[in-house]
Amino acid sequence: xxxxxxxxxxxxxxxxxxxxxxxxxxxxxxxxxxxxxxxxxxxxxxxxxxxxxxxxxxxxxxxxxxxxxx
Amino acid sequence: xxxxxxxxxxxxxxxxxxxxxxxxxxxxxxxxxxxxxxxxxxxxxxxxxxxxxxxxxxxxxxxxxxxxxxxxxxxxxxxxxxxxxxxxxxxxxxxxxxxxxxxxxxxxxxxxxxxxxxxxxxxxxxxxxxxxxxxxxxxxxxxxxxxxxxxxxxxxxxxxxxxxxxxxxxxxxxxxxxxxxxxxxxxxxxxxxxxxxxxxxxxxxxxxxxxxxxxxxxxxxxxxxxxxxxxxxxxxxxxxxxxxxxxxxxxxxxxxxxxxxxxxxxxxxxxxxxxxxxxxxxxxxxxxxxxxxxxxxxxxxxxxxxxxxxxxxxxxxxxxxxxxxxxxxxxxxxx
Numbered sequence: 236x237x238x239x240x241x242x243x244x245x246x247x248x249x250x251x252x253x254x255x256x257x258x259x260x261x262x263x264x265x266x267x268x269x270x271x272x273x274x275x276x277x278x279x280x281x282x283x284x285x286x287x288x289x290x291x292x293x294x295x296x297x298x299x300x301x302x303x304x305x
Numbered sequence: 306x307x308x309x310x311x312x313x314x315x316x317x318x319x320x321x322x323x324x325x326x327x328x329x330x331x332x333x334x335x336x337x338x339x340x341x342x343x344x345x346x347x348x349x350x351x352x353x354x355x356x357x358x359x360x361x362x363x364x365x366x367x368x369x370x371x372x373x374x375x376x377x378x379x380x381x382x383x384x385x386x387x388x389x390x391x392x393x394x395x396x397x398x399x400x401x402x403x404x405x406x407x408x409x410x411x412x413x414x415x416x417x418x419x420x421x422x423x424x425x426x427x428x429x430x431x432x433x434x435x436x437x438x439x440x441x442x443x444x445x446x447x448x449x450x451x452x453x454x455x456x457x458x459x460x461x462x463x464x465x466x467x468x469x470x471x472x473x474x475x476x477x478x479x480x481x482x483x484x485x486x487x488x489x490x491x492x493x494x495x496x497x498x499x500x501x502x503x504x505x506x507x508x509x510x511x512x513x514x515x516x517x518x519x520x521x522x523x524x525x526x527x528x529x530x531x532x533x534x535x536x537x538x539x540x541x542x543x544x545x546x547x548x549x550x551x552x553x554x555x556x557x558x559x560x561x562x563x564x565x566x567x568x569x570x571x572x573x574x575x576x577x578x579x580x581x582x583x584x585x586x587x588x589x590x591x592x593x594x595x596x597x598x599x600x601x602x603x604x605x606x607x608x609x610x611x612x613x614x615x616x617x618x619x620x621x622x623x624x625x626x627x628x629x630x631x632x633x634x635x636x637x638x639x640x
Contacts, residue, residue: 243530273515
């Protein structure tokens, strides 16, 4: 499964590949990029979601870091 | 999957200290109600006030100004946006664009005061010449311009987007420096002083930075999505914020209870410290000062050869005449 992550501020892009797993949660992607759910707000398919939201192959995750976004 | 504690719909955010999950609709209601309760709890606003809303272009001030514009009629508020263009290359250009877009969105006029236009140099150059940290010079210049602007438009208050996390970090920093005089000023409201200083109000005193961000995103508010190039990511501010986030995730509610007890303790035990500080009029610009010269005139005199306070005040007067006279006369009154 491939997921694109755009981290704000500054639009840093990360491509995450997870092999042999389905029903990946937002929380797992955040852990992979070294962030915890209390320090970000995540948008998926143009809606804010919580950390237990399931991600599909090809999804684009917008991750807004709380402390440095203005 | 988390469900909204109010209606059972899909939740988008958890509010740890209230131990609830909320959907978009109920989060927006919760956030707006929380700001209004903060306003009432600390008596920040009274009917008919003229308020200068200082907007940086970031998510906190955007969320704040949006909510204020929604309740302006209810409280008969006269709002005016102030944005200070700091002269930090692309960052300031983007901030300015965002503020202009935002001003149109909420239909509140924006005054944009450019530091470069007034002083012929931006914050980075001023900081370099003064050999002081950029953030310290930036803070000093912003505080001065905010107050000078508010005095010139005869505002009742300057409203800033400092949230609970910002306030707590500053309280802790002042405590670590044992600067109690600085600490007791970090209350939700400071009072105006006789034509030399306009009081500050902080309606985001009880909202977290994360809630401000969520509100701005849900409402699609325009805000800056780039970091200030001078922001010190590894500095004490971010370290303290991270630590506070960590504490709150482990002991939910610790931040809100701290901030409320702080306000109550200032009122009960430390108020005299705030009143002990010397308050004078700057001999150059006539605005608030601790000695005979205010920090801004002191800095600019040392760096530019002359105190720039009077120049800033004249620039603001001329800006208001050129850009906002009709609004000031029509909506703020010409008294």
